[in-house]
Amino acid sequence: MAEYMTETEQRAPGVPPAGTPGVPRGRAGDGAAGPPDGQEAAALLEGTRALVDPALRAAVESLPGTMRRAALHHFGWQHADGTAAAGNAGKAIRPALVLAAAAALGGPAARVAAVRAAAAVELVHNFTLLHDDVMDRDTSRRHRPTVWTVFGVPDAILAGDALQALALGLLAGDAHPAAVPALARLTACVVELCEGQHTDTGLERRAPEEVTLDEVLVMAEAKTGALLGCACAIGALYAGAGEEEVSAMDGFGRQAGLAFQLIDDVIGIWGDSRQTGKPVGADLAARKKSLPVVAALTSGTPAAAELAELYGKPYAAEDAEAAGEIARTAQAVERAGGRDWAQAEAADRMARAVQELARAVPAPEAAGGLLALAEFVTRRSG
Amino acid sequence: MAEYMTETEQRAPGVPPAGTPGVPRGRAGDGAAGPPDGQEAAALLEGTRALVDPALRAAVESLPGTMRRAALHHFGWQHADGTAAAGNAGKAIRPALVLAAAAALGGPAARVAAVRAAAAVELVHNFTLLHDDVMDRDTSRRHRPTVWTVFGVPDAILAGDALQALALGLLAGDAHPAAVPALARLTACVVELCEGQHTDTGLERRAPEEVTLDEVLVMAEAKTGALLGCACAIGALYAGAGEEEVSAMDGFGRQAGLAFQLIDDVIGIWGDSRQTGKPVGADLAARKKSLPVVAALTSGTPAAAELAELYGKPYAAEDAEAAGEIARTAQAVERAGGRDWAQAEAADRMARAVQELARAVPAPEAAGGLLALAEFVTRRSG
Numbered sequence: 001m002a003e004y005m006t007e008t009e010q011r012a013p014g015v016p017p018a019g020t021p022g023v024p025r026g027r028a029g030d031g032a033a034g035p036p037d038g039q040e041a042a043a044l045l046e047g048t049r050a051l052v053d054p055a056l057r058a059a060v061e062s063l064p065g066t067m068r069r070a071a072l073h074h075f076g077w078q079h080a081d082g083t084a085a086a087g088n089a090g091k092a093i094r095p096a097l098v099l100a101a102a103a104a105l106g107g108p109a110a111r112v113a114a115v116r117a118a119a120a121v122e123l124v125h126n127f128t129l130l131h132d133d134v135m136d137r138d139t140s141r142r143h144r145p146t147v148w149t150v151f152g153v154p155d156a157i158l159a160g161d162a163l164q165a166l167a168l169g170l171l172a173g174d175a176h177p178a179a180v181p182a183l184a185r186l187t188a189c190v191v192e193l194c195e196g197q198h199t200d201t202g203l204e205r206r207a208p209e210e211v212t213l214d215e216v217l218v219m220a221e222a223k224t225g226a227l228l229g230c231a232c233a234i235g236a237l238y239a240g241a242g243e244e245e246v247s248a249m250d251g252f253g254r255q256a257g258l259a260f261q262l263i264d265d266v267i268g269i270w271g272d273s274r275q276t277g278k279p280v281g282a283d284l285a286a287r288k289k290s291l292p293v294v295a296a297l298t299s300g301t302p303a304a305a306e307l308a309e310l311y312g313k314p315y316a317a318e319d320a321e322a323a324g325e326i327a328r329t330a331q332a333v334e335r336a337g338g339r340d341w342a343q344a345e346a347a348d349r350m351a352r353a354v355q356e357l358a359r360a361v362p363a364p365e366a367a368g369g370l371l372a373l374a375e376f377v378t379r380r381s382g
Numbered sequence: 383m384a385e386y387m388t389e390t391e392q393r394a395p396g397v398p399p400a401g402t403p404g405v406p407r408g409r410a411g412d413g414a415a416g417p418p419d420g421q422e423a424a425a426l427l428e429g430t431r432a433l434v435d436p437a438l439r440a441a442v443e444s445l446p447g448t449m450r451r452a453a454l455h456h457f458g459w460q461h462a463d464g465t466a467a468a469g470n471a472g473k474a475i476r477p478a479l480v481l482a483a484a485a486a487l488g489g490p491a492a493r494v495a496a497v498r499a500a501a502a503v504e505l506v507h508n509f510t511l512l513h514d515d516v517m518d519r520d521t522s523r524r525h526r527p528t529v530w531t532v533f534g535v536p537d538a539i540l541a542g543d544a545l546q547a548l549a550l551g552l553l554a555g556d557a558h559p560a561a562v563p564a565l566a567r568l569t570a571c572v573v574e575l576c577e578g579q580h581t582d583t584g585l586e587r588r589a590p591e592e593v594t595l596d597e598v599l600v601m602a603e604a605k606t607g608a609l610l611g612c613a614c615a616i617g618a619l620y621a622g623a624g625e626e627e628v629s630a631m632d633g634f635g636r637q638a639g640l641a642f643q644l645i646d647d648v649i650g651i652w653g654d655s656r657q658t659g660k661p662v663g664a665d666l667a668a669r670k671k672s673l674p675v676v677a678a679l680t681s682g683t684p685a686a687a688e689l690a691e692l693y694g695k696p697y698a699a700e701d702a703e704a705a706g707e708i709a710r711t712a713q714a715v716e717r718a719g720g721r722d723w724a725q726a727e728a729a730d731r732m733a734r735a736v737q738e739l740a741r742a743v744p745a746p747e748a749a750g751g752l753l754a755l756a757e758f759v760t761r762r763s764g
Contacts, residue, residue, distance in 0.1 A: 065580070158517075165572035165576075172569055198448050
């Protein structure tokens, strides 16, 4: 594992070392101990919010009645009773990728031209969240009750449907020559997102021993990588990039998205609930077949057998020893190598992402923003 | 009522007389007793299927795995076990309106150019059906089990999401100059369809005496009229029509759509279950606040009070007198004037539709196909 990591670090500047999510890191080779890109990413995300939020909010405000209220609640702009809220619309990673990709290949003018497209991508992301929460019966998102728990399942489905239409309508109303190819990519991406969610719900219904690691990786690429890739590709289109650059940008986003999902799954087991917004061990209690869990289950270790036994029984929330069981399950995943594997795989995916980025944007100084965002999403506190 | 009908018949050739759905009619004034346009409409629908089905089927076949199977099942092209089925994808009214509107304003070339757009409109219609069936818990559609009963709620939601994306992707991949304005119209229409469905589910939750007829008419225009109007408007766009003609075409489709919904509601109460595909009296048993029922409830007649009492109690399916109760309920709607009102209102809407059509297509011979389709949908056997 250590040798593998050295290899990826050698070929990929910016790859996070395995085993240290949450530990501030410099780029490999520069010897810095601090997070030089954390501030750049934060500034990019803040700048994205400032540019994209008005378009996003105007689109949501154009919805009629209850769908508007459901969407405003989802984005954290309104409480369930209709009073104004401070807003907690997520980190805006996807629109930030659209704008950063446009800027990397087309400079500030392309970045401004891509604002509508960035809002469209964020609307698509949020439409899928609304529907996923219904399917998964998740009751909490971004520290707030999910839309279906407040407005009911029908209105959550309808609000999601309307957000998809709004997203694609934003692009249809954009006179930029990239709007139509962006639309074509975004609609294909929605189909892939749906397939990813389908695979995910199917995996959750199957016995733990029947699930392979490849299946979960394919699912994660469809469910998370596809939209991050699409965001980068759309940014490239708005910069007037050619097919090869657009495709490399898609690859960059996909691989960074997989790295992001791997780290997200690690955080879902060992993370701080104040930062994740989910109860400690919620993924394990739900017997979720996340990437580290499946890696552990398929490791052939004694800890894998122990984990399989724990996962074979439903979580006993009423049990006085429930917290102890979650801790034992997390330890079994770790002893079976699930945590180390996920971190090494995240590093490998980041290395591939960086390779794709170099193909899309040969000038390193132009690629800085995208790299900073990719490192930011794979370096969240664990 | 008779005077009113005479008035509409005088100003609107082709308006169906009130009180006779299911009775073959000629156009007003021509004295014919037979259905001269029934064959024209049937030929138009058949021609539409022949032109549009390949595009529709290719789009559905492009979906991955389970979503493809769910969609093929929904369109009647595949049984739940994956074996081929004869197909029962509905009457294709909406794509027929797209093609007929294109032909009316742009001749045969526009009709052929609009095939992709016609498939897109049909995909949007079917995406909403998939989701409506989930929300309404309807178990049967077109004489077959609904997708959510066969594939589960998550896959029905995902298949619907994917069909919306496919629909808009079809237009995004269409190089015709009308494709982008058609996309903008279709996405706005999806929002209106969602609002209509939201209003509908909301109305169903409210007490019968709280619902006004205006609310139900507004809901029906959003839920049914909007997409028929959009279909006609998109056809006009593909014929290169100007904004005024496009808007008049939209008005034609909307009014014809309302007439269609009124007749559909009449059929839902007094129709033949072999033709509707629903059990006799299903709408009444579900205490559905359809247009004739709300007209009856708000009529201020003694029968309205009787109906309100029947509707105030849930339907007792176990009761040996269940069938008798349905018959009594239908009679109360009729005695309170609900059936007559619905038929007169349908005639009025058809008259308005014909006025809009004359605005969009001044040459009567060019408007024949659209008129035949509008008459066909409002003349289904009751």
